[in-house]
Amino acid sequence: MLPAGEPKFRRRPGDRPAEILAAALEVFAERGFHSARLEEVAKRAGVSKGALYLYFETKADLFRAVVRDAISPNIERIKAMAEAQVSFEPAVRIGLVMLASRVVTDRRVSGVVKLVIAESRTHPELAAIWHETVVEPGIGLMSRLIAEAQVRGEVREGDPRLFAFGLMGPMVLSMVWRETFEPVGAQPIDVVKLAEQHLDTVLQGMRP
Amino acid sequence: MLPAGEPKFRRRPGDRPAEILAAALEVFAERGFHSARLEEVAKRAGVSKGALYLYFETKADLFRAVVRDAISPNIERIKAMAEAQVSFEPAVRIGLVMLASRVVTDRRVSGVVKLVIAESRTHPELAAIWHETVVEPGIGLMSRLIAEAQVRGEVREGDPRLFAFGLMGPMVLSMVWRETFEPVGAQPIDVVKLAEQHLDTVLQGMRP
DNA sequence: TGAGTAGATGACTGGTGGGTCAGTTATTTT
DNA sequence: AAAATAACTGACCCACCAGTCATCTACTCA
Numbered sequence: 079m080l081p082a083g084e085p086k087f088r089r090r091p092g093d094r095p096a097e098i099l100a101a102a103l104e105v106f107a108e109r110g111f112h113s114a115r116l117e118e119v120a121k122r123a124g125v126s127k128g129a130l131y132l133y134f135e136t137k138a139d140l141f142r143a144v145v146r147d148a149i150s151p152n153i154e155r156i157k158a159m160a161e162a163q164v165s166f167e168p169a170v171r172i173g174l175v176m177l178a179s180r181v182v183t184d185r186r187v188s189g190v191v192k193l194v195i196a197e198s199r200t201h202p203e204l205a206a207i208w209h210e211t212v213v214e215p216g217i218g219l220m221s222r223l224i225a226e227a228q229v230r231g232e233v234r235e236g237d238p239r240l241f242a243f244g245l246m247g248p249m250v251l252s253m254v255w256r257e258t259f260e261p262v263g264a265q266p267i268d269v270v271k272l273a274e275q276h277l278d279t280v281l282q283g284m285r286p
Numbered sequence: 287m288l289p290a291g292e293p294k295f296r297r298r299p300g301d302r303p304a305e306i307l308a309a310a311l312e313v314f315a316e317r318g319f320h321s322a323r324l325e326e327v328a329k330r331a332g333v334s335k336g337a338l339y340l341y342f343e344t345k346a347d348l349f350r351a352v353v354r355d356a357i358s359p360n361i362e363r364i365k366a367m368a369e370a371q372v373s374f375e376p377a378v379r380i381g382l383v384m385l386a387s388r389v390v391t392d393r394r395v396s397g398v399v400k401l402v403i404a405e406s407r408t409h410p411e412l413a414a415i416w417h418e419t420v421v422e423p424g425i426g427l428m429s430r431l432i433a434e435a436q437v438r439g440e441v442r443e444g445d446p447r448l449f450a451f452g453l454m455g456p457m458v459l460s461m462v463w464r465e466t467f468e469p470v471g472a473q474p475i476d477v478v479k480l481a482e483q484h485l486d487t488v489l490q491g492m493r494p
Numbered sequence: 495t496g497a498g499t500a501g502a503t504g505a506c507t508g509g510t511g512g513g514t515c516a517g518t519t520a521t522t523t524t
Numbered sequence: 525a526a527a528a529t530a531a532c533t534g535a536c537c538c539a540c541c542a543g544t545c546a547t548c549t550a551c552t553c554a
Contacts (some may be wrong), residue, residue: 136381199336206470244484247455262414276452283491
């Protein structure tokens, strides 16, 4: 019964955390927090269950790490957009279409968004982190651009924040739709088309 | 130790199911499916855990009953709207504002919506039921009204279904917002104001 | 009023899965 | 080459809770 050649495992402490996070994201996204089995995460990450505990304290800790990990690229995007000096219409056009084509369509993102929504009662810190690092800065940025455009007379009067919700709403709906209704046979939404048509409609409707 | 006066329990088979459903809705909405404790449901319904099993087969069965129960009034509403012969603009105006003031604001509804989203992987039947009895008829009705308005030249060209998503999006966002971000300190959305401003914007943007 | 019965109780159980740790194996150091 | 080290394994433990059932109690009706 002596195993020939291939070693039973390798020591790769540098790569393990990222691999475990990737596997955990998959399993959490598929099953939700409670139904996710650590045994399954370990299997997909190619390690034993015990190894998970070398890198993460508890299941909840692993979950938090998954969500935090998924946030970072989005923060970069928002920061970049906020720093670039741009005028309202083109910024919103480019921003929303990019959001539609790159973010909303990415199952890893919509999966995490769904997780945050689903587990917000049992893990309110995650909803809080998500809110203050992604949602509020994003909405804040849009509101500011809209308010500036109003001063220049390019946009009619109205609450800038509500305009921002009006623009973002269908993107949120799309993520919910993809995660909730498409798996049970709902006709998929063409998110990019939706974003474009919605932009045409709302931008026209926002003119004075 | 003989209890004087008040009996230990009463036999009220007629009222129990509704009371259990109400209690279960509360607990499921607060905790989600897995974290919800049947002991807690029983306590709030004023019965013992065993009594639950006189009326519902399993926890999942109880959960399904809660969701089905919450759907029915909405089906009635949609049916009524579909049967009333109405023209596009006033119908959408009245419909969306009613939705905002009565449905989106009702925590019992937003709670169940959140549950359906959260548990759609482990209970896809619920997502399916919700989709075919509420979502699809609702979207279908709106799309039809929009398509008819396009024929009459009241609305510019564009995919009627995407217009419908554009109108509904912010309502979905509002429910998610209330259930997910408000509990962690997010500034509440005035849903009726949002609905009104969004209607003004989108209806103007939909004109030819 | 008392026998019959359906409604209701609550202590109990069994499966499940998060978390532990004594021991094993790959790798580094001496 | 041997010792030292740290990554990793996997069998085990035990808390937890959905679901059960022997028993009891309220109500009915003859």
